[in-house]
Amino acid sequence: MDNRAGEMVVFVRVVEAGSFSQAARLLLMTPSTVSKLIARLEVRLGARLIERSTRRLTLTGEGQFYYERSRALLDQLAETEQQIEQGGAETEGIVRVTSSVAFGAAALEPLLPAFFEAFPRIVVDLSLSDEVVDQYLERTDVAIRIGGLSDSNLMARKIGKTRRGIAASPAYIARHGMPQTADNLVHHNCLGFNFRRSNAVWPMRNGGRIAERMLSGALLANNGETIRRMAIAGVGIARLADYHLRGPIARGELIEVLPDSTLNDSEEIHALFRGTQFLPARVRAFLDFMVPRMQHFLDHD
Structure with a gap:
């Protein structure tokens, strides 16, 4: 009898466990049985799915594709069985979501009460971090990413674009003066980020020319x-997205610095997820509900 679903279960467990032995323990099988099953699967498909080494397992391109589709199909199968068992009940399950701290707090969290009212059987597992999360390693369903997208097999829905601005507190400006040109920033305490994908370069427009300036300060x-809280406290000057700054600027806690120099300094925001044809109902429901409302949030900065 054809047992492709069972093969998918074993393959997915191997990928997510990171080893044949760990997958075997979780599946209550022997490592040799798991290894033979994966080898038989590769022979049937006519493609190598996993590169073996003494330290780790690495997916080939075909393996990555097979993993994505298998994971989605198994999730869909589980949802189908749950709904049949419950008499066709509404969409349910866990949606694992990551977002940057500020965008998640400002744009995503306020939407959750209405989402839970519309989908009371969906659980949102939300993690806020400005570090980039590997969706395959972390089993994330949806990642809200700010900035350029790297090449990947992930699908994306564009949420919008946000402009970055530079701001400082009235107290800081009173002590150190208001920068009059982009060149003045090298003499100021410019607050920065410490994660690997960040750098200390701020793109600034000087007349019709865009120049990148390497800046530094007392805080990473x-x-x-x-960064926003320290800017409000008068520690230094911050370069942040509009949704970070608009509240403090409206309340007078921050003053925008060199606004004409940052007009072209913007970043796109996307919702990333795995696959489309076999997207689990719970993930599709989350995206369909959240993306238009987050677009509205950005359009009304």
Whole structure:
């Protein structure tokens, strides 16, 4: 009898466990049985799915594709069985979501009460971090990413674009003066980020020309909320997205610095997820509900 679903279960467990032996323990099988099953699967498909080494397992391109589709199909199968068992009940399950700290707090969290009212049987497992999460390693369903997208097999829905601005507190400006040109920033305490994908270069427009300036300061942080709070406290000057700054600027806690120099400094925001044809109902429901509302949030900065 054809047992492709069983093969998918074993393959997915191997990928997510990171080893044949660990997968075997979880599946209550022997490592040799798991290894033979994966080898038989590769022969049937006519493609190598996993590169073996003494230290780790690495997916080939075909393996990555097979993993994505298998994971989605198994999730869909589980949802189908749950709904049949419950008499066709509404969409349910866990949606694992990651977002940057500030965007998640400002744009995503306020939408959750209405989402839970519309989908009372969906659980949102939300993690806020300005570090980039590997969706395959972390089993994340949806990742809200700010900035350029790297080449990957992930699908994306564009949420919108946000402009970055530069701001400082009235107290800081009173002590150190208001920068009059982009060149003045090298003499100021410019707060920055410490994660690997960040750098200390701020793109600034000087007339019709865009120049990148390497700046430094007394603080490096791993999230925009810390940078914003320290800017409000008068520690230094911050370069942050509009959704970080608009509240403090409206309340007079921050003053925008060199606004004409940052007009072209913007970043796109996307919702990333795995696959489309076999997207689990719970993930599709989350995206269909959240993306238009987050687009509205950005359009009304």
